[in-house]
Amino acid sequence: MNWLAIIIAAIANMVIGFLWYGTWAFGKSWMTLSGRTMGEGFPAGPGPLYAMTAAAAIVQAITMSWFVAQTGANSGAAGAIIGLYVGLGFVATAMFAEVLFAGRHPRLFAITAGYSVVAAIVQGIIIGFMG
Numbered sequence: 333m334n335w336l337a338i339i340i341a342a343i344a345n346m347v348i349g350f351l352w353y354g355t356w357a358f359g360k361s362w363m364t365l366s367g368r369t370m371g372e373g374f375p376a377g378p379g380p381l382y383a384m385t386a387a388a389a390i391v392q393a394i395t396m397s398w399f400v401a402q403t404g405a406n407s408g409a410a411g412a413i414i415g416l417y418v419g420l421g422f423v424a425t426a427m428f429a430e431v432l433f434a435g436r437h438p439r440l441f442a443i444t445a446g447y448s449v450v451a452a453i454v455q456g457i458i459i460g461f462m463g
Contacts, residue, residue: 333401337462338393341455345389346382348454352447365440389451396455400463411460412453419452 353359363369396411399418405411424445431441 333394333397334459334463337459338390338397340462341393341396341458342386342389344454344458345392345451346386348451349385349447352443352450358443358447361439362443365437365443392452393455393459396452397459397463400456400459405456405460406463408457408461411456411458411463413456414460415453415456416449418456419449423448423452 351357353362396415396418399414400411403410403414405414427441427445427448430436431438
């Protein structure tokens with residue numbers, strides 16, 4: 333495993349999330365559809381949530397590194413394909429069942445799953461390129 337690639341991929345995941353859920357992208361729609369407001373539900377502040385999100389991004393990058401290595405992907409393009417398969421095939425489909433049974437709005441699914449798919453593709457690109 334290339335730990336530098338894993339750390340960069342995890343950071344990229346966090347940056348994409350910041351941009352994706354920021355006020356200039358899908359943040360306002362996400363808040364409206366989820367019934368939340370910015371900062372709501374952070375009794376100890378957002379720090380612990382960001383720390384847990386960063387830990388999850390590292391786990392995702394480690395897993396992506398394993399998938400990329402197992403498939404022999406050795407380029408950014410090949411890594412992107414692996415990321416697309418992981419994002420659509422595992423993450424988005426798992427989220428879809430939860431959305432259906434919880435009665436969530438389809439646009440909320442599109443926002444959250446879209447972020448996960450894009451983040452997985454970018455992680456795959458980074459790990460495939462650097463691996």
